[in-house]
Amino acid sequence: MEGLFHTMSYTGYVYPNETVIPWTILIVVYPYMTGLVAGAFTVSSMYHVFGIQKYKPVARFALLTALCFMLFVPAPLLLHLGHPERAFNAMITPHLTSAFAMFGFFAAFYIILVSLESWFAFRVDNVARSKSPNRLKRFFYRALTLWSDDVSERARAFDHKWLFVLAIIGIPGAHGLHGYVGFVFGSLKAREWWGSDLMPVIFLFSAVISGVALLIVLYVVVSKVRRTPIDQDCLRGLAQTLWGFLMFGVLIEVVELANLFYKNLEGIELIRTFIEGPLFFSYIVLQFGIGAALPILILTVMMFSGTRGTPFVVGTFASATLALVSVFMMRWNVVIGGQEISKTMKGLLSYNLEIWGPEGLMAAIGVLVAPLILLWIMTRLFPPWEPTKQPVS
């Protein structure tokens, strides 16, 4: 038995069984990834559904990002399960009262939807690539086009119609999937820190923040690597979206916290002690301060003073990186924080992060890096970039 589980240290009184944490860093990574998917998909839909032209340079890249991350969303869950080989039990005999019973179906549906949407988005390009002189390449792309090389006006219109329809279905799909993750936590009455009606909304706002932030970071990095100019209009649009959602996101979290303290239910003193003590750095400093207030300030100053060019790219890149940290810390503070407050409301536990092992830091990093590697491969196979255009400024 020794070494099979890792115990938490605690102060005050906690139930004996609480000294082993049920959900570890992998369950922090899981909502983080679904959030990135929902946010990236939102950016892609801004162009594909709402026709906002300035998002065109990253629209297809955003779609690929959503797909790559979504394909890895089940990974942290499977690594966490005691019996991953039984994972399909939840789909074979879904227990419908469970908030989690439908996750497998929703996730599968969404993966199929994003795959289909990507198929339509890249079909014309794939037809062009299927004419390659390389036999292997020719076969690969021809198979992907399902041996149809019709790129007529009519066929393209058909592609666009489907792209539009799938993107529309994808909006409630992506946000439903992520709001649902918020519900999984928010509907648990046993934990004061989780049981909140606002949880799905908070999750959704933070999802858009993280997805947009990820795209900003990747877009800037990829442009530097490819030595292509950054489309300033596009970056400005992304920065504005990040700016707005950050403000809304912080506001809702503050409302949630105010609500918790105003209701003043039993155990609130413990929560106060928790926020002022062990959670202060990860919650107040990282999530709200450095992760949210600072990027809001940077973006506000830049928008107000009309910063352009390289300073704007640097400022936006920094803000987006900070926002990514903030949202990760938000997931951490919800998932880990919630479990550090004992159900006795008389004690606080402290999670000791393992480095190695299936539920350790390295596994979590691996799960987060894997979609990026896949995305790199995907962008090599299906270059999502529009023909380079001269920078506006």
Place this chain on the structure above:
Amino acid sequence: MKEKMNKSEAARRVFLRKLVRAALSGAALVGASTLLGRKTMAAAKSFPTPDYDWTKHQWGYGIDATRCIGCLRCVEACKIENGVSLDAHHFRTWVERYVYLEGEEHARVDSQSDPQNIAASGSEKVYRFDNRYEGKKVTKAFFVPKMCNHCENPSCVQVCPTGATYRTKDGVVLIDHEYCIGCQYCVQACPYGARFFNYEQRVTDKCTWCYHRITKGLKPACVEVCPVNARIFGDLNDPDSDISRFIRDNRVQVLKPSMGNHPNCYYVGIDKEVV
């Protein structure tokens, strides 16, 4: 050109049709095998006791905290009877000690798994409450045995994504260890901290009221060994059973009633501080 396109289109249609057919037959195969699999599993695992009729009973549990002396024989018996891991982090039942010291507003609480108590007993496998309050002015002190409440409206059953945990017709919440995927959602959902993860079997575990015993007419191990009758068990359908009389003769309470779980463990002699 047109003819060529039509040809390729026709070939594609045939290919797609085959693809759909293959997918459908695959799904049917998986579905059929799972249904059959479930049936045989259900038949083999119906009950630990073959001729037991679960529609004839409604089990209930009583705890008289005024009687408990904190000897922890129940904890020991439970661990042995149910093969619970012999460490300080996995318990199907445990006992809490509440002590009010003179001048203090809130009770000091600990259980047998408190490090000081383990230090006093010398081992995680030996259960004892230490003498930490010796010489102190104690105004009020009592013990509260805890366990799964076998709720009528159990949060754990509600959240289980596979239905591996369920409530039997005789009112016991059980876990099918062959079907549990080990997600621990139920561990999170239980307001009472009654569930834990069994690291040997990699599934969730908790008190079953010794279902293998009660279906044979025996009492749960913890009730059997209690030297002071602080633990009471019986059939709520029988008005003369120990539990029916316990509930009738006392003003009973349940833990955390605001959770709406409707526990089936009835307490006597607990205090506002009991969590």
